[in-house]
Amino acid sequence: MEVHLGGHLAFYDREKRSRFAVHLVAETALLDLVRELGIPEAEIALAAVNRTVVSLTEARVGDADRLDLYPPMSGGA
Amino acid sequence: MSHGTNGTILRVDLTTGSISTSSFDDGFYRRYPGGKALAAYHLLREFQPGGDPLGPENILVLATGLLTGAPISTATRFNAIARSPLTGGFGESEAGGYWGPELKMAGLDAIVVTGRSPDPVYLWVKDGAAEIRDARHLWGQDPPTVQAAIREELGDRLVRVLQIGRAGENRVRYAMLMNDLRHYNGRTGMGAVMGSKNLRAIAVRGSRRYADLAHDPGTLAELGKRLAKGIPEHPQSWDLRTKGTPGLTDAMNAGGLLPTRNFRQGSFERIDEINFAAYLDLRSGTRSCYACAVRCKPEMAFSDRHTVADMYDGPEYEAVAGFGSDCAIGDLQAVARANELCNELGLDVISTAGTIAFAMECFEHGLIGPGDTDGMELRFGNAAALLELVIRIADRSGFGELLAQGSRRAAEAIGGDGPSFAMHVKGQELPMHDPRGKVGVGLGYATNEAGADHLVGFHDPLFAKVDSVPFRSVADLGITEPTGVLDLGEKKVRIWHTSERWNSSAKVLGLCFFGPAPRSLIQVADVLTAVRAATGWDVTVEELLEVGERAVNLARVFNVREGFTRADDRLPDRLFTPLENGALAGTAIARDEFEEALTNLYLLKGWDPVTGAPTEGRLRALGLEWTASVTVAGGVTAGGGGAPGLGR
Numbered sequence: 001m002e003v004h005l006g007g008h009l010a011f012y013d014r015e016k017r018s019r020f021a022v023h024l025v026a027e028t029a030l031l032d033l034v035r036e037l038g039i040p041e042a043e044i045a046l047a048a049v050n051r052t053v054v055s056l057t058e059a060r061v062g063d064a065d066r067l068d069l070y071p072p073m074s075g076g077a
Numbered sequence: 078m079s080h081g082t083n084g085t086i087l088r089v090d091l092t093t094g095s096i097s098t099s100s101f102d103d104g105f106y107r108r109y110p111g112g113k114a115l116a117a118y119h120l121l122r123e124f125q126p127g128g129d130p131l132g133p134e135n136i137l138v139l140a141t142g143l144l145t146g147a148p149i150s151t152a153t154r155f156n157a158i159a160r161s162p163l164t165g166g167f168g169e170s171e172a173g174g175y176w177g178p179e180l181k182m183a184g185l186d187a188i189v190v191t192g193r194s195p196d197p198v199y200l201w202v203k204d205g206a207a208e209i210r211d212a213r214h215l216w217g218q219d220p221p222t223v224q225a226a227i228r229e230e231l232g233d234r235l236v237r238v239l240q241i242g243r244a245g246e247n248r249v250r251y252a253m254l255m256n257d258l259r260h261y262n263g264r265t266g267m268g269a270v271m272g273s274k275n276l277r278a279i280a281v282r283g284s285r286r287y288a289d290l291a292h293d294p295g296t297l298a299e300l301g302k303r304l305a306k307g308i309p310e311h312p313q314s315w316d317l318r319t320k321g322t323p324g325l326t327d328a329m330n331a332g333g334l335l336p337t338r339n340f341r342q343g344s345f346e347r348i349d350e351i352n353f354a355a356y357l358d359l360r361s362g363t364r365s366c367y368a369c370a371v372r373c374k375p376e377m378a379f380s381d382r383h384t385v386a387d388m389y390d391g392p393e394y395e396a397v398a399g400f401g402s403d404c405a406i407g408d409l410q411a412v413a414r415a416n417e418l419c420n421e422l423g424l425d426v427i428s429t430a431g432t433i434a435f436a437m438e439c440f441e442h443g444l445i446g447p448g449d450t451d452g453m454e455l456r457f458g459n460a461a462a463l464l465e466l467v468i469r470i471a472d473r474s475g476f477g478e479l480l481a482q483g484s485r486r487a488a489e490a491i492g493g494d495g496p497s498f499a500m501h502v503k504g505q506e507l508p509m510h511d512p513r514g515k516v517g518v519g520l521g522y523a524t525n526e527a528g529a530d531h532l533v534g535f536h537d538p539l540f541a542k543v544d545s546v547p548f549r550s551v552a553d554l555g556i557t558e559p560t561g562v563l564d565l566g567e568k569k570v571r572i573w574h575t576s577e578r579w580n581s582s583a584k585v586l587g588l589c590f591f592g593p594a595p596r597s598l599i600q601v602a603d604v605l606t607a608v609r610a611a612t613g614w615d616v617t618v619e620e621l622l623e624v625g626e627r628a629v630n631l632a633r634v635f636n637v638r639e640g641f642t643r644a645d646d647r648l649p650d651r652l653f654t655p656l657e658n659g660a661l662a663g664t665a666i667a668r669d670e671f672e673e674a675l676t677n678l679y680l681l682k683g684w685d686p687v688t689g690a691p692t693e694g695r696l697r698a699l700g701l702e703w704t705a706s707v708t709v710a711g712g713v714t715a716g717g718g719g720a721p722g723l724g725r
Binding site: 004010012016018041042045046048051052071 | 325
């Protein structure tokens with residue numbers, strides 16, 4: 001599946017990647033995937049699967065999905 | 078002896094050509110340490126109520142923050158403050174870059190400019206001495222030419238040049254100031270004020286070091302080194318360095334609060350053409366402000382369907398959303414060119430984009446037609462019309478003359494449903510953050526004395542999750558319980574009040590919002606360390622919050638004196654109607670909840686909930702009893718500026 005880590009969430013990827021692919025052998029709970037990826041749950045403000053906002057704690061994802069995760073966002077400049 | 082400041086302010090009367098300085102003691106600086114507080118003090122003291130913002134009677138104050146020029150990341154900012162020609166109220170805009178630190182190194186904390194020169198001039202400031210010089214040959218020239226010519230004339234390529242562009246010369250009500258071409262005091266029309274004084278530029282050169290001013294330069298240097306070293310390990314700073322503000326675009330769209338089609342919608346169907354991935358294809362590099370290791374400022378250079386050179390900053394997120402989604406233009410090249418035009422011509426990006434989006438909606442609804450718009454089909458998505466209009470606004474030519482007045486005045490002139498399409502507060506166009514997705518930001522838009530501004534307090538998502546990095550960083554401010562992004566209850570109001578005082582103190586200290594908590598590269602304790610090392614004052618968090626609150630109250634008193642009331646603290650009606658699409662489709666701010674939150678906020682601030690004016694008791698508690706001669710709660714008692722209206 002295609003994963004996009006928005007904002008500073010890419011900081012937590014070992015290779016600091018914003019976009020990458022992971023292979024899921026079976027449908028899994030989104031929260032389990034997030035923990036597997038090493039992204040702190042508290043830093044995730046928004047999760048979207050296939051561009052639809054979902055509950056981080058309730059959603060499930062499969063290999064054909066696209067996942068977007070975003071941290072709390074502010075503004076400036 | 079004072080530390081952390083020069084103790085000296087330069088005064089320039091352009092009508093008479095007189096130049097002088099005034100000095101203040103340590104006690105004064107502890108109340109008005111710099112930036113917003115120092116500038117607002119002078120504006121309130123010296124501006125005669127009701128004066129024309131574009132007349133010689135307006136007073137332009139350029140003030141460095143207490144820490145501006147200190148060797149710590151983000152201590153770069155200075156404030157430009159005057160009566161705003163856009164709002165008629167307190168005008169305020171900050172910028173980073175190099176000019177503010179250079180002014181501090183030139184032995185000055187601020188410059189107070191009064192009067193109007195009969196001919197175009199520029200001001201040359203070197204190590205505390207100043208000279209008014211002829212600028213007739215510079216008037217009408219583009220900013221790079223002006224900067225190069227001034228440096229050539231002065232024989233010093235390191236002179237820092239603050240200047241206006243063509244829009245400022247033409248007194249467009251939302252013209253901006255720029256320094257070193259890449260850093261902008263964008264908001265509230267400070268460029269028009271400077272242009273009205275026939276002052277094209279202020280060139281500065283100084284030879285002091287902040288260490289010469291500081292009480293404990295060693296501690297400051299150590300702090301600066303630690304902060305710079307920590308940036309790669311800090312998630313938010315890492316994000317600002319690698320992505321900058323354009324990294325916001327995707328999240329705003331996904332969350333359903335990316336302003337689209339003049340704030341009718343929260344999601345843009347052509348997001349992939351303006352998002353960060355598209356941005357990276359065009360970005361040519363990043364730059365920094367003075368001594369700042371965050372290095373967040375992006376630049377672009379490309380020659381394709383449009384051509385953009387890397388001479389100016391951005392586009393930042395505000396331009397991407399403003400010219401992109403809010404004008405429904407899914408073409409990042411056109412967005413970047415519009416941004417470059419604004420910088421070259423000296424226009425505030427946010428107000429320019431907001432005013433054009435307003436005009437596009439008027440056109441779509443048939444309130445104006447090609448006969449009004451110089452033949453342009455001014456529909457959403459028309460990039461060619463957008464680019465042409467930016468130039469016409471700066472030149473005040475054709476349809477641009479109307480839009481150069483800002484969306485509020487243009488809406489009144491157009492009539493019909495026009496005013497309902499003008500997305501402004503107090504006449505200033507909304508930044509690209511929809512309060513329907515973060516309602517605290519709406520409190521800031523409504524109450525801010527300078528009109529809609531997104532830097533008044535912390536955006537709601539930053540304190541929505543208890544274990545997040547930003548939330549943990551604000552515990553030292555007394556914020557220990559999270560609240561939801563759409564919550565308008567008393568807890569949210571209390572958090573908002575604290576965040577407003579803290580952000581205001583950053584404007585006094587000269588710190589960019591990308592440094593201190595909740596961005597949290599600079600923890601609250603680090604800010605205290607910096608102020609103590611700079612000044613020798615044993616300051617506390619509460620004292621810094623009070624300094625920020627004092628600055629806000631100075632601005633509020635200024636507005637009360639000009640006739641502003643609670644009725645001016647209002648959001649556009651559209652924000653109380655549902656978003657049309659996106660993740661927040663159907664979401665609106667509940668008007669009764671918002672009004673109740675406003676009342677609660679006034680009470681927390683010590684302001685009269687009916688009039689919105691500070692109470693005499695609160696002013697006295699802040700040491701502002703001297704302002705009571707011009708206003709008390711319940712209304713104006715002296716020097717009243719009359720009813721608010723388009724004339725101001």
